[in-house]
Amino acid sequence: MVNVYKGDHRLGEIEIIEQVTVFENSYATLYNDKVRFPGGETGNYLRFWWNAPYGVIIFATTPTGQLLLIRNFRHEDRNWQWEVPKGFGEPGVSPQACAAKELSEETGYQGEDWQSIHVLQSHGTPTHLFKATIKAQNPSAPEVSEAIAQEKLLSLAECKELIAAGEVHDPTTLYAISLLELQALS
Helix, strand or coil, X not given: CCCCCCCCHHHCCCEEEECCEEEECCCEEEEEEEEECCCCCEEEEEEEEECCCCEEXXXXXXXXXXXXXXXXXXXXXXXXXXXXXXXXXXXXXXXXXXXXXHHHHHHCEEEEEEEEEEEEEECCEEXXXXXXXXXXXXXXXXXXXXCEEEEEEECHHHHHHHHHCCCCXXXXXXXXXXXXXXXXXX
């Protein structure tokens, strides 16, 4: 059972009365928590929790500012979409080392000048966002558990075209593209 902040309905929060595990495997846990809502009523609320020590998101760019995206088939959404490379952390591996490993495994690219940009909380897991400059690419096949069709280096305008076409729906990728745009403005 995960030690999680229970909340306090008197402060306007949804308070967990009891964590009820519905499903659990090595990757994630689904809870159907018994809760008390801000108005005092009780009920149930579904909550999804990743079972990983951390996650990594790689914001890999060329020296000219192109962003690396991969075309990935996401099982949970049942469709292909463009997104930044990302993955789950491993015990005993630093977030930056994990990010470099994920970048290489998913795309064959090597990165340099790694910078920690931000840490997001995603479904109970700290997720480290790194920026790296693409150094070189070594041809590699994705892991057998990955469904990656291709990778592309895209300008900010091309990224926006993919968003407008509905081919980018991953929140972390939208966040990375927003950061790229903010950097272009500064």
